[in-house]
Amino acid sequence: MATEEDKPRESLWERLERPSPTPRQTLSPQRIAAAAAAVADAEGLEAITMRRLASELGVAPMAPYRYVAGKDDVLELMVDHVYADLRLPDGLGWRETMRALALGTRDLMLRHLWLAQLSPQARLSLTPNRMAVAEQALSALDGLGLDADAMMSVFRAVDAYVAGALNYESAVLNLLREHGWSDGGELRSELAPQMTWHMRTGRYPTFQRYLRTATRKDDTRWQFESGLTYVLDGIAAELGI
Amino acid sequence: MATEEDKPRESLWERLERPSPTPRQTLSPQRIAAAAAAVADAEGLEAITMRRLASELGVAPMAPYRYVAGKDDVLELMVDHVYADLRLPDGLGWRETMRALALGTRDLMLRHLWLAQLSPQARLSLTPNRMAVAEQALSALDGLGLDADAMMSVFRAVDAYVAGALNYESAVLNLLREHGWSDGGELRSELAPQMTWHMRTGRYPTFQRYLRTATRKDDTRWQFESGLTYVLDGIAAELGI
DNA sequence: CTACTGTTGATACGTTGTACACACGGCAAG
DNA sequence: CTTGCCGTGTGTACAACGTATCAACAGTAG
Numbered sequence A, B: 001m002a003t004e005e006d007k008p009r010e011s012l013w014e015r016l017e018r019p020s021p022t023p024r025q026t027l028s029p030q031r032i033a034a035a036a037a038a039v040a041d042a043e044g045l046e047a048i049t050m051r052r053l054a055s056e057l058g059v060a061p062m063a064p065y066r067y068v069a070g071k072d073d074v075l076e077l078m079v080d081h082v083y084a085d086l087r088l089p090d091g092l093g094w095r096e097t098m099r100a101l102a103l104g105t106r107d108l109m110l111r112h113l114w115l116a117q118l119s120p121q122a123r124l125s126l127t128p129n130r131m132a133v134a135e136q137a138l139s140a141l142d143g144l145g146l147d148a149d150a151m152m153s154v155f156r157a158v159d160a161y162v163a164g165a166l167n168y169e170s171a172v173l174n175l176l177r178e179h180g181w182s183d184g185g186e187l188r189s190e191l192a193p194q195m196t197w198h199m200r201t202g203r204y205p206t207f208q209r210y211l212r213t214a215t216r217k218d219d220t221r222w223q224f225e226s227g228l229t230y231v232l233d234g235i236a237a238e239l240g241i
Numbered sequence C: 001c002t003a004c005t006g007t008t009g010a011t012a013c014g015t016t017g018t019a020c021a022c023a024c025g026g027c028a029a030g
Numbered sequence D: 001c002t003t004g005c006c007g008t009g010t011g012t013a014c015a016a017c018g019t020a021t022c023a024a025c026a027g028t029a030g
Helices: A012-017 A029-043 A050-057 A071-083 A094-111 A113-117 A128-140 A148-179 A184-200 A205-213 A220-239 B012-017 B029-043 B050-057 B071-083 B094-111 B113-117 B128-140 B148-179 B184-200 B205-213 B220-239
Strands: none
Touching: A012 A029, A012 A071, A012 A128, A012 B184, A029 A050, A029 A071, A050 A071, A071 A094, A071 A113, A071 A128, A094 A113, A094 A128, A094 A148, A094 A220, A113 A148, A128 A148, A128 B205, A148 A184, A148 A220, A148 B148, A148 B205, A148 B220, A184 A205, A184 B012, A205 B128, A205 B148, A220 B148, A220 B220, B012 B029, B012 B071, B012 B128, B029 B050, B029 B071, B050 B071, B071 B094, B071 B113, B071 B128, B094 B113, B094 B128, B094 B148, B094 B220, B113 B148, B128 B148, B148 B184, B148 B220, B184 B205
8 A cells, every 4th residue: 555655756857858748838847937937037047936937937836846845946947047058169178168167157157147146056057058057067088097086076166166156146146136226336335334344353454455456356257267277287286188 | 203213223233232221121132132043943844933032032923033033034033143153264365265165164054954944135144253254364365466346246146156056965965854854865756757757757867867977966965065176276377366 | 219221032924845635637448 | 438546737725924004112412
């Protein structure tokens, strides 16, 4: 009698690919993902509620539950949905491919700022489109004489740097968006009182000097690229590739 | 009449440092932070609710609101609280200091897995103890002939790599904890059906080869260090320091 | 003792995720 | 054509959450 009680329920991705037996339906995982991503793009992740999503799709609040096990599934679907736009060019060398991975991921996250607001478990879930990107990246590292562990360490190092850098960059942009500010200058002037208080404690002289003398505080693209250069240079140096 | 309406309310950190006028109180930001961090350490971030926190402190649900503006403030206090444990040794060279920053941050995040579950805006908030770490790291980069932008780019590159790598590592550990699994082997055996399905599609040959031939899949410390070496090598090479 | 000010308690409201039972509608078997 | 079934969407409901509001209290100054 207990033969089916812990059947782990068909995987989300398995269901995603099999066309539904009766093609005559208003809802589908794809439609749910697209609607959710559109709402999050326009209004941020906090606008994603199951009720809002349902109303966006023109159905009752509980209707999407026929296709997802819960809100977490919706978030995974959203991640997979937008990662469909990220494809790496073939035939490039490892360094160009890693660079394309980094810049492509940055583009993606800047287009969908809510990606950075997701819990790491949602963002890092192994969705088909994310797997495809990983496969492309790994295959560009193939044939260089690296063993499997070294190949993965290269991919992971680049991916970790990108994720961390964009975590920061997106957090700043989300802060701007939530307060309706327009750019880094406005951010700093709004945060000036707090910052001034911090600085007046006199505990952060080096940091203060940075604030006074730096000239590329708002050049986020340069910041991203310079860090990326460090990572790629280090890989080349360490592995001799 | 409107002279006070948008006074931005004394900063959280300003209040934190001034001892309360009447020292005779059961609550304080410090006590709130400590209690919240203890709960999150033991039961994960999802156990942190304002009601739970209040009951932990032996007060009514709304009592903590005298000291924090809302739950977000609690999360910031928690971050600052645990970062008090992270201090970098003085007098080391830039590379040793950056290494200490990376390994110290890793220790901290592995001791407090909930740090990785926070929204980036809470985790990256400029709390006093985080500022102190940044100041120490930047001052170790001083006097090497780098301009302010280059110094910050080094700090940020290391910090971004660390954040990204630990995002991943913590996500895995949180997954283990939530399901009561014990190690990477159990993780893989539990996820085997999904993974097998992915692999059976035949779309990920390189990834599959990694799974078959890699020998350090569970050596997370080695993975972290090898990526860190790339970053530090790249910095040394690019900036000639 | 009294009045005041800053701290804690009690109650309540709106929103969220989601469990559960029902209603509909197209297709297969008769 | 009728009948039964199963996959799909609906309606209602509940517990938990963050937090607004105001009443009750205590400790100090006068």
